[in-house]
Amino acid sequence: MYHDLPRDASFWSFLRTVDDDLAAETRKKGCSCGGRLHTADYPRKPRGIHPQLSEEQCLRLSFCCDREGCRKRTTPRSVRFLGRKVYLGAIVILISAMRQGPSPRRVRELSARFGANESTIARWQTFWREHFPQTPFWKVERARFITLGKTVVLPYSLVNAFLRGHPLCRGWTCLLRFLSPITVPGALQIKVSH
């Protein structure tokens, strides 16, 4: 039922080029103070990455303002990194979604392949079930996924929508691009109302 993640290094390299584009957009806008943005990437070592990828290809792209007295960091959206998680976004989505699906055997295979253990996957489940629905991002976007009488199960419903039937944009890249607004620092913070 699920399309597996593409296994070859070219898929991950391709995601990097999407991140390059997102970073270029951010850089063009510049800092909110009017300063120019200089490259200040983070070295990251995400798990589940293809072994052939270089350190360069695993960088989390980021910028720093060049103005004295500001120096603010700006980190663009990403289709590779989901928050501070050490796993690539696609893997966090796929394994969590499969756990809700009909095939526990494949979940075990995937967990083994990417080295994610049960408690890690349980934390991802909590993220999707309890945290993600409270984000400002999902509160706006969920309307697009609500079909009358159908329950939205996250992230299962998202994977289904993008890999099987989303009319405008289909496939992993579209799903990751759709979710990319939640990858900037602070986007996963939720407001607690009193």
Ligand SMILES: [Zn+2]
């Ligand atoms: Zn600045």
